[in-house]
Amino acid sequence: MSVLASGTPMCDRPETAEPVPKSALGRAHRLFSCFHYDETRLTLSELSRRSGLPLSTTHRMVTEMVRLGMLDRDRDDRLCIGVNLWRLGLLAGTYGIQRVALPYMQDLYATTGLPIHLAIPQGEQTTVVESLRPLEQRLERPRIGQHDPMHVVGNGMAILAFSDPPLQQRYLARLACTEAEDVRRELARTRTIGYSVSTRRTGPSIAIGAPVLDRGGRPLAAISIIVPPGSAVTPYGHLMRDTAHAVQRMAWDQALV
Template sequence: MISLHTHGTGTAAEAPAGDGHRTTEHLSQECTTPDDVPQPRRSSVERVHRLLSSFDYEHTHLRLSDLSRRAGLPLSTTHRMVTELLELEILERDENDLLCIGVAVWKFGLLTPKTYGIHRVALPFMQDLYATTRLPVHLGIPQGNQATIVESLRPRGGGRERPRIGQRDPLHMTAVGTALLAFCDNNFQEHYLTNLRNRRGTDTPEVIRRELAQTRACGYAVNKRKTAPRTAIGAPVLDRSGRPLGAVSLVVPAGTATPPYDHLVRKTARAVQRMAWEQGMG
């Protein structure tokens, strides 16, 4: 994915430098701890998922022992599976001989229907919005009760800026999510709000219901829950039946008046929507 910011690249503890490849013999040298603790039986697919899920923005490179610990799998099982995953290029070794996600996973990710189409269509318009405002621009899609960020453009040097690509948040917590939730069907909305019945403050069903009504009336959402003191403005990209395909958001500095940014965000989302319809999406 194209992005104007630099992701964090936290690494694990230093490992001896190598040529970027490990043999089974080298891997075996890390498997010296006996598996004393009984482990529940898990399917192979679940174990692979646990291994891949052990990597994140703070842990992009791991030693075998760290991967075993984070995945909650025996060291011998991790060793055996990592050997095969390396052969399949699902995992790779970096220049320091640490494990990292392989190119094969990236290739699979490009085929994800929920992200590929909307991302491809939205990116040029997001780049125009970023060039106009020089402010962070995000694209999110609905995923159950959460919004997942699939693209993020922001100034370089933003450090640990949020959200990051792949980040998921409850729908009501972000401008992207609020814009999505406002245009979901009524049954989904009511079920979502029911799950908030024990919340307090700004997260109660009554507060969220008013925000959703305001979003439908204006065509955009305003949300500070994850960005305060800055303000996030999000506008939906809808299919032909009025259901959300995704949403575009812009994060403006604290104290900045919403106009004209609300107009720019809505204009961008509608341009993405028109292009999506022309290309048969939704």
């Protein structure tokens, strides 16, 4: 799903900044990007308005997508993501690491009762691919599919700390000087202790993340936990580091990397 750096779905904006794509594939992507957690079912007119596509074009494309099982209609004739699109999504490379990590995340959640998240790197952002949290926090950030700049979230800092130096330098060069120095010090500490500690996005709660690395030492993903303000960080840090290492070993054993 296309989102802004803040995690806002592209089609939530009053007017779409990007020009309407000329290709059929680009227009299809524009339509799919209009669905998100808060609104999983949309009418044809809502899809047309949010995507910026003419109603006639939207109707024609939606009819074909329904026929192919990429979209479905509910009893009220609203549209939602179809089973065939979901099935294709399971073939994404992220599904392997998600499948391996989930049992360990469930153990962490059962032990701590605290929010547990799994994120993967995508360019200079992270994308959440799995999330476990208490029921009362089900509507809070982050959500599965959400993008975030690496330096503002715990799992992103864990990923960035173990990324290739050229990527780190490019990333830091885009930050203000003072912030870049702060992030650089945090990255060095993360590499030393094996886990990140961040309050940028979660404050006053604390995000603690640990990387899952491939055989070459590059980050495949990161697991993070959100702990209450004032919590002792070190025990949770060791717990996250040990969990990430267990996921890493299983990923290697299953030849995911």
